[in-house]
Amino acid sequence: MSTKPSQEEGRTLRFEIFRYDPTRPEVEPHLDAFELVEQPYMTLYLALNRIREEHDPSLQFDFACRSAVCGSCGMMINGRPGLACSTLTANLPDVIRLHPLPAFELVGDLSVDTGKWFREMAERTESWIHERAPFDPEAIEERMDDDLAQAIYEGERCIECGCCVAGCGVANVNPRFVGPAGLNRIARFALDPRDARSDTDWFEVLASDDGVFGCLGLMACDDVCPKDLPLREQYAYLRRRTMGAARAPLLQVEGVANAQG
Amino acid sequence: MAENPTLPDPRPGLIRPTRVRRDSRRGVLTFEAQRRAARRQAIYEAVSGASGAALAFFMWGHMLLVGSILTGSRGFDWVASGLEHIYVAQPTVVIISVLFFVHAALASRKIPSQLRERRRMRDLARSLARPLDAPPGAASRATPHLESSLWIWQVRTGMVVLVFGAAHLLLIGIDLFTPMFGERVGIEAASSSERVAEGLVIPYAILLLAVEFHASVGLYRLAVKWGVGSRLSRRTLLAIERVILFGFLGFGAITLVVLAGWVDPPLAFLTEGL
Numbered sequence A: 001m002s003t004k005p006s007q008e009e010g011r012t013l014r015f016e017i018f019r020y021d022p023t024r025p026e027v028e029p030h031l032d033a034f035e036l037v038e039q040p041y042m043t044l045y046l047a048l049n050r051i052r053e054e055h056d057p058s059l060q061f062d063f064a065c066r067s068a069v070c071g072s073c074g075m076m077i078n079g080r081p082g083l084a085c086s087t088l089t090a091n092l093p094d095v096i097r098l099h100p101l102p103a104f105e106l107v108g109d110l111s112v113d114t115g116k117w118f119r120e121m122a123e124r125t126e127s128w129i130h131e132r133a134p135f136d137p138e139a140i141e142e143r144m145d146d147d148l149a150q151a152i153y154e155g156e157r158c159i160e161c162g163c164c165v166a167g168c169g170v171a172n173v174n175p176r177f178v179g180p181a182g183l184n185r186i187a188r189f190a191l192d193p194r195d196a197r198s199d200t201d202w203f204e205v206l207a208s209d210d211g212v213f214g215c216l217g218l219m220a221c222d223d224v225c226p227k228d229l230p231l232r233e234q235y236a237y238l239r240r241r242t243m244g245a246a247r248a249p250l251l252q253v254e255g256v257a258n259a260q261g
Numbered sequence B: 001m002a003e004n005p006t007l008p009d010p011r012p013g014l015i016r017p018t019r020v021r022r023d024s025r026r027g028v029l030t031f032e033a034q035r036r037a038a039r040r041q042a043i044y045e046a047v048s049g050a051s052g053a054a055l056a057f058f059m060w061g062h063m064l065l066v067g068s069i070l071t072g073s074r075g076f077d078w079v080a081s082g083l084e085h086i087y088v089a090q091p092t093v094v095i096i097s098v099l100f101f102v103h104a105a106l107a108s109r110k111i112p113s114q115l116r117e118r119r120r121m122r123d124l125a126r127s128l129a130r131p132l133d134a135p136p137g138a139a140s141r142a143t144p145h146l147e148s149s150l151w152i153w154q155v156r157t158g159m160v161v162l163v164f165g166a167a168h169l170l171l172i173g174i175d176l177f178t179p180m181f182g183e184r185v186g187i188e189a190a191s192s193s194e195r196v197a198e199g200l201v202i203p204y205a206i207l208l209l210a211v212e213f214h215a216s217v218g219l220y221r222l223a224v225k226w227g228v229g230s231r232l233s234r235r236t237l238l239a240i241e242r243v244i245l246f247g248f249l250g251f252g253a254i255t256l257v258v259l260a261g262w263v264d265p266p267l268a269f270l271t272e273g274l
């Protein structure tokens, strides 16, 4: 955070929190306001728990790790996606408005089902190493170049919080778009030499308007990712790779498909 | 919420399960059809980017050529008739016109067709923009997320360029291929200046603004998208974009006022001897 958190007590914070329970559609979506006195080193995680304990036990929100690792607590904090557990109230103004992440299915109030989205994305991008040769338990593991291992790890660091998806204009209007996190995932497997897929093998996920060409390069994802993933480099890398795959003759592309189909 | 567009069959060991995608517009898409569609997208994407870059670079050259008016009408006529004489000007007009419309058609694919979707993108840009410590609400209108709003303005300037640029291309085509303007077939300083002075200066100023913005932001976006200069931070790339933008805007503005005859050509002494 840019500003240094002030740790004095005393500010009264006003929380305006989005409320809607899909199981009770008769209650219109609305904002509920709560007031809390700020504590030293208070994060939104602490604040929300206090609101639930002291004001409204029915408030729904997600947390697990409290340390920016699990990716459960993404929400719109004054209009910007971010992790509630790693956001200090000291960096926020007196009025804090919280909304659930858009582009995901709403569970209720601030809780959204990112898990379902990421599961679908993982199935669509087939987020596993595709091996052609039979597994040989005796074989010595192949060596990997340090830089390459590092590059793969950069993509692997994604905690699936969904902040980038929520911040992406395209993902907000086109639910079929694999989203920044999905593109990052594709890049991670495209980099991996252990994955036997060639670019033409998954060209249709990679190159369509729902893949890397859907991205307009608005870079909101790059700006909001709480784990600072190199999202911009990942896309540029994918775009360049698609050009190679697009040049492969269509016959050969179809040949691959038919052979497997 | 995303409906699952594929019906995955994640059998381990199979490199690629056969899949079918349901598409609301096109019905059931087979795997091959999806692949062909993706390939088409890849080609569109490459052509739209390449035509954009080509047009942007052309505009730089164009600017220098029109800038010959700074040396007076003699210099301008010398450049224009020279390029016509060796048959560079004529095919260029045709090629640029083709690129212009190809680029417009391909690039406009990316504009969300629904007003609702465009609103959503604009509102998101506004809400993302706010620095973390600003109060919610009011402030957001002033400073939308820079790059999202750059994109929105690129769409808007693109439309301006489409209208005014097409008119300009038509005008130049007529000037170049018919004797309608001036004393001979081809572009001359006298008739060009006259057109500008007699009122075209306003539309040309609008076109200049729109073109320079559209081109410089477009080049920046291409760099980001394809990873040109990926060692540079986005801040640096944006700074380069600014320099290009204001450099060409300034040069263009001077050219325009000279062309309109409001200011005497500052470099006229260079062509005194011609």
Ligand code: SF4
Pocket (backbone or CB within 6 Å): A164, A167, A168, A169, A170, A171, A179, A180, A214, A215, A216, A217, A218, A219, A220, A221, A222
């Ligand atoms: S850069 Fe692409 S993926 Fe990222 S927010 Fe923008 S459009 Fe979405």
Ligand code: SF4
Pocket (backbone or CB within 6 Å): A157, A158, A159, A160, A161, A162, A163, A164, A165, A180, A181, A184, A224, A225, A226, A227, A228, A229
């Ligand atoms: S890429 Fe970043 S913002 Fe997106 S889900 Fe992963 S960690 Fe979250």
Ligand code: FES
Pocket (backbone or CB within 6 Å): A062, A063, A064, A065, A066, A067, A068, A069, A070, A071, A072, A073, A074, A083, A084, A085, A086
């Ligand atoms: S609670 Fe795990 S990331 Fe915030």
